Each structure stands twice: as structure tokens, then as C-alpha cells.
Amino acid sequence: MKQSIKVLTISLICLFAANSMSFAQTTPPDKSKRPSQPATASGKFGNSTLTIDYSSPAVKGRKVWGELVPYDKVWRAGANEATTITTDGELTVAGKKLPAGKYSFYVMPTEKDWTVIVNSQTGQWGIKRGGETTRLPENDVLTASVTPKKSSIFNENLVYEVTKDGFVLKWENMELPVSVK
Structure with a gap:
């Protein structure tokens, strides 16, 4: 009898531990506790959001700019996961057509004009261990030159x-206006 209770007790402890680890692995992280807080900006352009x-x-x-x-x-174009833009209708972004959909948004800053990049790959972490982005250029659906201002x-x-x-996009001492119609 004592042996059965011991086996039952050990089995329950193992079951509880496995269940706890399983729960911990499936619970999504609380993004609000990150140093770089999640945020959203939204607006209407005609009938499209x-x-x-x-x-x-x-x-x-x-x-x-130029260092960090x-x-x-x-x-x-942000921290943590790659920044995403979503539109429920076709828009013109920086003078180029963008079909409805969800996209990653990147920029390539220079000391003069910047390149904005809209890419069809989404859900990826923003950078690799070496610091380069996770962007796959073959998935770019839109690139355009945009001029930042102080x-x-x-x-x-x-x-x-x-x-x-x-x-x-506003940060530090710079603003990057991107036209949308």
C-alpha cells in the first residue's frame, strides 16, 4: 500500500510539473512589460483604414540617427518585432500603389533621403543576432524615396x-513624413 501511494504521489508531482512547464511555454509573453512598449497608430484614407x-x-x-x-x-522602423502596416483597402503610399493586406515596414536612413520599404513577410523578429534585419528583399512590394526633416x-x-x-515616424530630432492617399 505504501509503495502504491509513493508511486501515485510521484506520478502526480510529475504530472503537475509537466503541466506547469507546458502552460509556461504556451502563455504568450506580456509585451507591455518590455522596455520598448507596444503601440498602434491608425487612421482612415478614403474608405481604407x-x-x-x-x-x-x-x-x-x-x-x-547614424549611430544607434x-x-x-x-x-x-521600431523595436522588437518588425513594424507592421495593415490596410483593408488599396492605398497609394509614397506615390506607389499598395494593395490591401498586412506588411512589414522598414526604412533605410541615409544622411539625405531615406528609402521606405513595404515587405510582404510578417511575424518575424526585427533583427538577427548580427544586427541586420530579418527582411527578405525578394518580398519587397514597395520601395520609395522619402525626405526626412528636423x-x-x-x-x-x-x-x-x-x-x-x-x-x-518621429524620434529624437527627426520626422519622416510618408504620404498616403
């Missing part, structure tokens, strides 16, 4: 703002 989902890093005393975010290198205020946290003319 554009939504931008991103993680908002902070400057934290660092020089962003290097020039001439594709960047995920911001009138300092933006500690990266923010996307949807305006009547499109959307604006």
Missing part, C-alpha cells in the same frame, strides 16, 4: 502619427 503596429524605443541619452540606427542599413521638438520615444496627408 491604415494601422501601424510597432514597439516604441526610447532615446535614453543615445545618438539615434546606422545610416545606409535597413532598419525595422523635428521642431525632441521626441524621447519613437512614435508614429497618422495625419490627413499620411503618417509620420
